[in-house]
Amino acid sequence: MSPARQPEAVVLSIGEELLQGRIADGNAREFAQELLRMGFVVRRFLTIGDAPGDLQRALGELDGSASVLISTGGLGPTADDRVRAETAAYAGVNLQEVPGAVAALTQLFLRNLREEAPKPFLAQGFVPGDARPIANAAGSAWAFVLDLPRGTRYLAMPGPPVECRSAFHDGGGAAALAERAHGAAGVAFRSFHTAGAAESAIEAKIRELLAESENPRYGITANARGVTVSALAFAAEGGPSPETLLDAASVTLRERLGELLWGSDADTLPEVVVRALVARGASVTVAESCTGGRIAAAITSVPGSSRVFRGGWICYANESKVRELGVAEALIEHHGAVSEEVAIAMAAGARERGGADWAVSATGVAGPDGGSEAKPVGLVWIGVAGPEGAWAVERRQWARAGRSSVQQQSVRDALDALRRELSGQPRLPPRP
Amino acid sequence: MSPARQPEAVVLSIGEELLQGRIADGNAREFAQELLRMGFVVRRFLTIGDAPGDLQRALGELDGSASVLISTGGLGPTADDRVRAETAAYAGVNLQEVPGAVAALTQLFLRNLREEAPKPFLAQGFVPGDARPIANAAGSAWAFVLDLPRGTRYLAMPGPPVECRSAFHDGGGAAALAERAHGAAGVAFRSFHTAGAAESAIEAKIRELLAESENPRYGITANARGVTVSALAFAAEGGPSPETLLDAASVTLRERLGELLWGSDADTLPEVVVRALVARGASVTVAESCTGGRIAAAITSVPGSSRVFRGGWICYANESKVRELGVAEALIEHHGAVSEEVAIAMAAGARERGGADWAVSATGVAGPDGGSEAKPVGLVWIGVAGPEGAWAVERRQWARAGRSSVQQQSVRDALDALRRELSGQPRLPPRP
Numbered sequence: 001m002s003p004a005r006q007p008e009a010v011v012l013s014i015g016e017e018l019l020q021g022r023i024a025d026g027n028a029r030e031f032a033q034e035l036l037r038m039g040f041v042v043r044r045f046l047t048i049g050d051a052p053g054d055l056q057r058a059l060g061e062l063d064g065s066a067s068v069l070i071s072t073g074g075l076g077p078t079a080d081d082r083v084r085a086e087t088a089a090y091a092g093v094n095l096q097e098v099p100g101a102v103a104a105l106t107q108l109f110l111r112n113l114r115e116e117a118p119k120p121f122l123a124q125g126f127v128p129g130d131a132r133p134i135a136n137a138a139g140s141a142w143a144f145v146l147d148l149p150r151g152t153r154y155l156a157m158p159g160p161p162v163e164c165r166s167a168f169h170d171g172g173g174a175a176a177l178a179e180r181a182h183g184a185a186g187v188a189f190r191s192f193h194t195a196g197a198a199e200s201a202i203e204a205k206i207r208e209l210l211a212e213s214e215n216p217r218y219g220i221t222a223n224a225r226g227v228t229v230s231a232l233a234f235a236a237e238g239g240p241s242p243e244t245l246l247d248a249a250s251v252t253l254r255e256r257l258g259e260l261l262w263g264s265d266a267d268t269l270p271e272v273v274v275r276a277l278v279a280r281g282a283s284v285t286v287a288e289s290c291t292g293g294r295i296a297a298a299i300t301s302v303p304g305s306s307r308v309f310r311g312g313w314i315c316y317a318n319e320s321k322v323r324e325l326g327v328a329e330a331l332i333e334h335h336g337a338v339s340e341e342v343a344i345a346m347a348a349g350a351r352e353r354g355g356a357d358w359a360v361s362a363t364g365v366a367g368p369d370g371g372s373e374a375k376p377v378g379l380v381w382i383g384v385a386g387p388e389g390a391w392a393v394e395r396r397q398w399a400r401a402g403r404s405s406v407q408q409q410s411v412r413d414a415l416d417a418l419r420r421e422l423s424g425q426p427r428l429p430p431r432p
Numbered sequence: 433m434s435p436a437r438q439p440e441a442v443v444l445s446i447g448e449e450l451l452q453g454r455i456a457d458g459n460a461r462e463f464a465q466e467l468l469r470m471g472f473v474v475r476r477f478l479t480i481g482d483a484p485g486d487l488q489r490a491l492g493e494l495d496g497s498a499s500v501l502i503s504t505g506g507l508g509p510t511a512d513d514r515v516r517a518e519t520a521a522y523a524g525v526n527l528q529e530v531p532g533a534v535a536a537l538t539q540l541f542l543r544n545l546r547e548e549a550p551k552p553f554l555a556q557g558f559v560p561g562d563a564r565p566i567a568n569a570a571g572s573a574w575a576f577v578l579d580l581p582r583g584t585r586y587l588a589m590p591g592p593p594v595e596c597r598s599a600f601h602d603g604g605g606a607a608a609l610a611e612r613a614h615g616a617a618g619v620a621f622r623s624f625h626t627a628g629a630a631e632s633a634i635e636a637k638i639r640e641l642l643a644e645s646e647n648p649r650y651g652i653t654a655n656a657r658g659v660t661v662s663a664l665a666f667a668a669e670g671g672p673s674p675e676t677l678l679d680a681a682s683v684t685l686r687e688r689l690g691e692l693l694w695g696s697d698a699d700t701l702p703e704v705v706v707r708a709l710v711a712r713g714a715s716v717t718v719a720e721s722c723t724g725g726r727i728a729a730a731i732t733s734v735p736g737s738s739r740v741f742r743g744g745w746i747c748y749a750n751e752s753k754v755r756e757l758g759v760a761e762a763l764i765e766h767h768g769a770v771s772e773e774v775a776i777a778m779a780a781g782a783r784e785r786g787g788a789d790w791a792v793s794a795t796g797v798a799g800p801d802g803g804s805e806a807k808p809v810g811l812v813w814i815g816v817a818g819p820e821g822a823w824a825v826e827r828r829q830w831a832r833a834g835r836s837s838v839q840q841q842s843v844r845d846a847l848d849a850l851r852r853e854l855s856g857q858p859r860l861p862p863r864p
Contacts, residue, residue, distance in 0.1 A: 019474045020621075021465035022651050022662060024458070028479075033453035042451045047460075047477035061493075189452065198545065200553065203510060211511055220510060221449055223592070230454065286725075286746070292732025293718075293725030296746045300724025303800055303835055311748040311756075314718070314728045320743040320786070324756075354752070368735055396544070400570045401594045403735055431544075 006187065006234065007067035007180055009040035012058060013047040014073035014083065015159060027072040027164055034168065036189065039181045039235075040068065050074055055086040063090075064150030067180045070173075073159035075141040077121045083156050084126055084144075091148060093129035098142050101125025101133075105140060135171035136163050143167035145176040153180050186235030188242035192253050193267060194260040195226040195416040196428055202227045205256045215239075216249050224401065224408035225269070226262075226416075229253060259425035262416065269415045270298040270305075276422040277308040277358070284418070285354030286312035287325055287346040287361040289337065290380060294411045295360060310356045315346065325349030338363050338375050343392035347383035351390070358421070359385040360414045361392075366406045367399055380410045382428070384417050393417065394430045438619065439499040439612055441472040444490060445479040446505035446515065447591060459504040459596055466600065468664075469621055471613045472500065482506055487518040495522075496582030499612045502605075505591035507573040509553045515588050516576075520560035523580060530565040530574050533557030537572055567603035568595050575599035577608040585612050620665050620674035624685050625699060626692040627658040627848040628860055634659045637688045647671075648681050657701070657844055658694075661685060691857035694848065701847045702730040702737075708854040709740040709790070716850070717786030718744035719757055719778040719793040721769065722812060726843045727792060742788045747778065757781030770795050770807050775824035779815035783822070790853070791817040792846045793824075798838045799831055812842045814860070816849050825849065826862045 011028045018025050028045045035042050043066055048054045055074065062069055074083035088095050102125045109117035127133050127144040134143035136158060143157045143164075155173050157164040167173045194202055199222040203210065206229065209218045216233035231249040233242035240248075254261060263272050277284055286295045293314050299305050313324050318337055321327040327345040335341045343363050351359035364380025371377035378399030383392040397409040417428040443460045450457050460477045467474050475498055480486045487506065494501055506515035520527050534557045541549035559565050559576035566575035568590060575589045575596075587605050589596035599605045626634055631654035635642065638661065641650045648665035663681045665674035672680075686693060695704050709716055718727045725746050731737050745756050750769055753759040759777040767773045775795050783791035796812025803809035810831030815824040829841040849860040 013477075017651070018461075019464055019477065020468055020664065021461040021463075021474075022664075023653065024456070024461055026456070029450075029453040029456055031453075032451060036452055042453075043481070045445075045451065045477070045479035049475065189454075191454070200509065200541075200545065200550070204550075219448060219512070221455070230449070230452075232452070288725070288728075291729075292737075292741075293720070293728030293744070293746065296720075296725030296748075297723075297729050297839075300746075300748065300798075300839075301836060305724075306748055309724075309748050311746045311752040312725075313745060314725065314732075314743045316732065316738055316741050316743040324743075366732075401592070402570065404733060405594065407729075407732075 006039060006041040008043050008065075009035045009068045009070070010043055010062050010066045011035070011045045012062070012069060012071035013045065014050055014055065014071055015047075016049045016051075016080070018047050018073075019049050026161060027159070030161075031070055031072070031164075031168070034174065035068075035070075035177075036187055038174070038178060039186045040177075041187070050080040050082060052082065053086075055083060056090045059087065059090045059148065059154070063148040063152045063154075066152055068153045068155065068177050069148075070155045070157065070177070072157050072164045075124070075143065075156060075158040077124055077140070079120065084123065084128065087131075087146060087154070087156060088128035091128055091130070091146060095126040096129045098125050098127055098133040101142060108140060132172070132176060134167050134173050134176070136167045137170060138166040139163040143171060143173060145173065153177065186242060188233050188246050189230065190246045190250065191228050191230040191265055192250070192257070192261055193226055193228050193263045193269070194257055195262055195269065195412055196260050197227070198431075199227045202229065202257070202260070206253070209252070216245050224405045225412050229257075259420060262419055268301075269412060269419065271302050273415050273419050273422070274299065274302040274305050274308055276419065278304075280422065282357040282422075283308050283310050284358040284360070285310040285350045285356040286414075287350035287359060287383075288312065288314050289316060289321070289346070289361075289363040290366045291362040291407050291410050291414070292316065294407055295362065295414050298411050298415060310354045312354065313350060321346060325353060336375065338365055338379060338381060340381055340392045340394065343381035343383035344385075344390045347385035347392070348390040351385040357387060358418060359383075360418050361385075362410045362414050364397075364406070364410060366403045368403055378406050380406070380413070382410065382414050382417050384421060386421060391427075393428050396431050438471055438473040440475045440497075441467045441500045441502070442475055442494050442498045443467070443477045444494070444501060444503035445477065446482055446487065446503055447479075448481045448483075448512070450479050450505075451481050458593060459591070462593075463502055463504070463596075463600065465621065466606065467500075467502070467609070468619055470606070470610055471619055472609075482512040482514060484514065485518075487515060488522045491519065491522045491580065491586070495580040495584045498584055500585045500587065500609050501580075502587040502589065502609070504589050504596045507556070507575065507588060507590040509556055509572070511552065516555065516558055516560065519563075519578060519586070519588060523560055523562075523578060525561035527558040528561045530557050530559055533565075533574060540572060564604070564608060566599045566605050566608070568599045569602055570598035571595035575603060575605060577605065585609065619667070620678050621662065622678045622682065623660050623662040623697055624682070624689070624693060625658055625660050625695045625701070626689055627694055627701065627844055628692050629659070630863075631659045634661065634689070634692070638685070641684070648677050650681075657840065661689075691852060694851055700734075701844060701851065703734050705847050705851050705854070706731065706734040706737050706740055708851065710736075712854065714789040714854075715740050715742050716790040716792070717742045717782045717788040719782035719791060719815075720744065720746050721748060721753070721778070721793075721795040722798045723794040723839050723842050723846070724748060726839055727794065727846050730843050730847060742786045744786065745782060753778060757785060768807065770797055770811060770813060772813055772824045772826065775813035775815035776817070776822045779817035779824070780822040783817040789819060790850060791815075792850050793817075794842045794846050796829075796838070796842060798835045798842075800835055810838055812838070812845070814842065814846050814849050816853060818853060823859075825860050827860075828863050
């Protein structure tokens with residue numbers, strides 16, 4: 001619940017292909033972010049089909065429930081594009097031609113397909129009477145804005161991403177909605193990323209913020225890449241700006257989370273590590289067993305990573321650990337491939353062979369098979385070798401989420417171990 | 433617009449982070465496909481927040497509107513996980529412990545974190561009275577199925593994809609919904625995966641199927657992993673079953689698409705390649721430059737891939753191509769690192785050093801920088817070495833989609849080149 005009275009918004013997606021799971025709906029998410037930036041609180045996403053009556057029913061339910069409603073889809077030239085007609089029927093108005101639109105569509109069709117445009121194609125130049133036409137420079141269908149009978153302002157846009165973006169940003173869609181935001185511009189959002197501790201441990205450190213703080217409002221989410229704390233701040237009459245509130249939140253979280261915190265917003269852990277290496281003029285190499293190339297893939301996802309990344313080894317089989325990295329066979333025999341000793345030898349070997357300043361290694365049991373009581377699925381040793389020697393840390397990954405998640409958690413831990421070294425933080429702790 | 437009278441379903445997604453556009457909702461789409469396969473018609477997706485009252489309000493609206501309702505999210509251990517309590521309040525029942533669940537959760541917490549579990553963590557072992565508990569082997573929260581007062585059967589699942597999948601497929605969620613599908617089984621869906629040709633080329637081969645076939649209905653989608661053709665078949669009075677229609681579609685598509693077709697439904701290209709290697713008792717190694725470990729990551733995503741995967745080299749820097757794989761320095765000087773000659777030398781060197789039957793290599797310009805007129809961003813050479821020699825093919829990847837997409841397209845092409853070799857198909861063609 002937002003403390004300040006933010007105007008509310010609902011996002012509607014129209015299309016049978018969405019309900020059949022045939023295509024992913026990226027529009028709802030994208031426009032939710034836009035609406036948030038404009039100062040709206042998005043209350044709901046709704047996806048409906050394109051059968052006759054579907055939209056009229058939805059408009060009946062949604063009109064009056066929010067200040068603004070936006071939709072994507074249902075404005076094209078085919079028979080199941082019913083948004084124009086159903087909106088007009090709901091509002092009790094007729095369709096009207098956008099001045100000059102039919103002539104322009106006729107010409108467009110003639111030029112592209114060398115024949116007379118069929119009637120459904122020309123229907124794209126009509127909008128419900130009283131609606132404000134919204135231009136769509138990326139396609140042929142006009143979008144529109146209409147104030148519905150119970151007061152909700154409705155922006156109807158075409159479904160293809162380039163077309164709804166064009167209508168929203170360039171055609172006047174956003175401007176028409178902004179009148180309803182009446183200077184709200186009052187929301188700011190930041191996310192703070194951590195690694196090295198479980199969600200429950202992070203939660204324990206900020207429990208009363210999560211439970212009690214109303215502005216900013218805090219949230220917490222976890223996945224294999226780490227735990228993220230988010231803060232959503234609202235403008236309040238005479239109070240500090242949302243950005244000021246978030247700056248203060250940032251300080252608070254830094255105090256509470258310490259070295260667990262590695263970045264914010266669009267930062268990624270590989271980027272943070274690559275930036276730290278570039279700043280020191282240092283290079284890195286990798287020796288990967290259970291992660292199978294994923295640490296290297298994460299590092300090379302960063303543009304310009306070739307400045308610091310030397311390459312590395314995927315040593316899946318034991319003989320390649322021995323042959324390529326010089327891991328002593330006796331070490332593997334005595335301690336097993338998944339062991340502190342082998343993780344250290346892999347990192348040290350890769351650092352030396354690769355001529356790099358730093359090396360990270362990972363050896364573990366990714367599953368689903370291959371675990372034992374002593375070395376269960378999810379057990380991973382992360383090794384780090386640097387100018388001052390090599391060491392390794394045992395991590396117990398959350399194994400029930402599956403092989404791919406164990407691999408991803410291990411990539412996160414390997415990068416996090418290096419991040420901590422490079423920034424002079426305490427070492428990554430073992431998780432018992 | 434399904435022909436037969438199918439039972440209806442609604443898909444609910446719960447979480448403030450969805451409405452703020454912070455994370456994408458893959459669950460709704462995935463479960464819509466599952467429900468479709470079971471014979472339900474999905475009428476709506478709805479996304480709501482996790483403020484107090486949000487779910488109760490939605491249940492009040494949706495109960496009675498469809499035969500089944502499924503939700504993901506809101507079942508975790510934190511304060512904003514309100515699904516259990518709000519469902520119980522809506523249904524007018526109390527919460528009940530799943531027999532033995534609290535003891536198991538206490539143990540789990542103790543084992544992983546070495547301390548007593550906090551109360552909110554243990555709350556995950558409770559479900560509304562009368563609900564059927566649904567096991568979630570991938571996480572700690574119990575899912576449940578409850579028949580709501582106005583008759584809709586409600587399946588509540590946790591949000592993390594691995595957890596809701598586990599509850600749905602293995603924990604009994606799908607089985608509880610299937611009782612409501614009462615033998616509908618009137619819809620069937622299959623997808624057919626291709627590689628090696630652009631979407632427009634695939635479309636040209638099946639154009640009239642896409643335009644004219646009503647049962648099955650065909651669709652086409654493309655992403656960096658390839659182009660997929662989907663077919664959706666309906667039961668019709670006195671006609672063939674949907675499965676029979678899809679079997680016929682499968683034959684038709686195999687004729688039209690030939691060696692471009694590599695799998696269907698849940699198949700992945702790495703799996704297909706690993707299966708082919710296992711079937712031949714053959715092994716593989718990799719030499720990766722621009723793909724930076726992603727080919728190895730793809731192969732090692734397949735459980736049991738250690739039977740065929742020997743490991744490999746990430747040779748990002750030129751000196752590592754020379755030192756590790758024995759690529760002649762002169763070759764790099766004369767032709768450049770991104771060249772047919774170097775791709776072949778990398779593959780041949782990796783095959784020999786790794787003692788494997790097969791090797792694949794990739795060297796290219798992933799971007800965003802580093803391109804030239806002669807070697808633009810997106811240019812990638814894929815090398816293959818096998819028992820009968822080594823060769824390479826030039827591919828021009830779609831570069832405007834960005835670095836990560838160029839890398840992914842190159843992984844697809846490298847695996848596809850090997851798939852074709854292993855199955856005796858024509859070689860991957862160059863794309864000019």
